[in-house]
Amino acid sequence: MSSSQTTPAAKAGPLPASAGPGALWERADKRILALVLVLGILVAVGAFTEPDTFLRVNNLRNILTQSSIIGVVAVGMTLVIIGGGIDLSVGAIVALASVWATTVATQEYGFGGILFTSAAVAVGCGLVNGLLIAYGKLVPFIATLAMFASARGLAVSLSDGKTQRVTAENASVTDLGLPGARVLGIPPLVIIFAVIAVLGWLLLNRTSFGRRTVALGGNPEAARLAGIDLRRQRLYLYVLSGLCCGIAAFMLTVQTGSGQNTNGNLYELDAIAAAIIGGTLLSGGRGTIVGSVLGVLVFTTITNIFSLNNLQNDVQQIAKGAIIVVAVLIQHRTSRSAAET
Template structure:
């Protein structure tokens, strides 16, 4: 006599077995973490007011400085949105920085052939999406570990970008693309508006669609998600395509800011994106993460860099401090995850 397996509704009951009250505690934990991140951001502003009062205690200078922070965070922030989705699913994408470089070189090559801004935008997005499709196919159907597949893509994309550009910086003369960084709307640069728009779309996608719920389900337990009727392979491919599209958008932002495409763009951006997502609470093991947390992680990470630059700290010291911040964030995350999974006492 066979026993039928009852279907699991992933929209209301995630496939991974959670302790009683897990989701309520996780929601409260997310809210507390985001408040803590806001507290850290305020603390950084206080530190800025102490170390550089001429900037942080003057309203106009403070506004301009924070706009600079958001402008600097825009490209990495867009990459972090895509990275957050990939990490929530239990994956990783080491190729985002190299794909940014490849998309920047390819789209500026199109520009030199006088095809215009529309073709540049299409090329950047197509290059990112195509590379993401390859990543996802290798992982889902080639059964490669995400670390290996995206590492190989990182090396290949960086090499291809160098080959296309001939190791030369390609100047972009398209005024529409360059205007993303130069022009403003209501005093805010367009690159910041684009960044915040990507964040908003990412939040809706993760929290208000079946795509987001399937992503979380796969990160919680891929096999249980498969038994619940989710096409895990297709979903994984789509997630890496999404990450690639974010790379294309970030490439357009960097091209606008530097007015050029180069195979050196995006160097180590993948580490900054991963670090920002971790600081924002995205679990390396998958199944947990929020777009709001990642946004705060990006801003905090960039604000720290801004303080380093203002106070003329050496680059090696900056990297040491950033590395320590990442370690602390992972340790805090591990402690919180273990406390969430701890079953409440009945005594």
């Protein structure tokens, strides 16, 4: 993790052309191919261990649907980490947004009220994170950890520790999450995930915002000397992360038909893990949306295989932890090799 307080200043000078996201693709390509290979191996393992179940269309759709919500959160997390930050509050923000959006008062405004409230609450939380980090100069770890505790506590308070069901009058919300819901044969939640992933990719790779994000995470001092407003850029990144959490909260409400203060549990771990194994550098300045999407699919496929083979949840968590450690070690080794050359 890096911030303006922790990243060492670089020598003055213009931003190098290699700082742009497009120039990172050549290096990222090998990591993406490796992830595709890992995913292929996992599919083979699933087909071998549960041949009658794993490759069924319904199970594959289930994997994609399960990937969708955390995948949207991972897109926002990837942008934040590339920009040299971290967001430990994403799971709590999802919980707060889903609870607030399913209160009796909010549900009186129907489908639009639930969607708007989910997005507005989460964006508000992201805005607070951004202001504390960019203008209050708090370390991202501390600021987002404080938001994690506050948002989770407020979610418990609003819901009184109870599950809030979506009312029958708002059945159009839950209809999107029904097992048989399809748009051109694809579950609606998967389509939302795909749209967010494409928009995230375009934002990072085809806009000046993406170039500023990479420059901010890779070399803040050079970015400042190049005329980039570092504080505003950090603020935008956390607001975007909040927006992704709001969309994920709405998707979770669609899927479960309820809002709960326990929603989003460990989402921060899953989102960070997906970004890391997808090639996003924890110190910032490097990462790809495609890699994060594949990272989410890898973790979801592992979970699906473990579930089909009746393995305990603790085994799944140990496997995830081991994958994160290996990914970080590979990152360090790659970084040292690049520095030596």
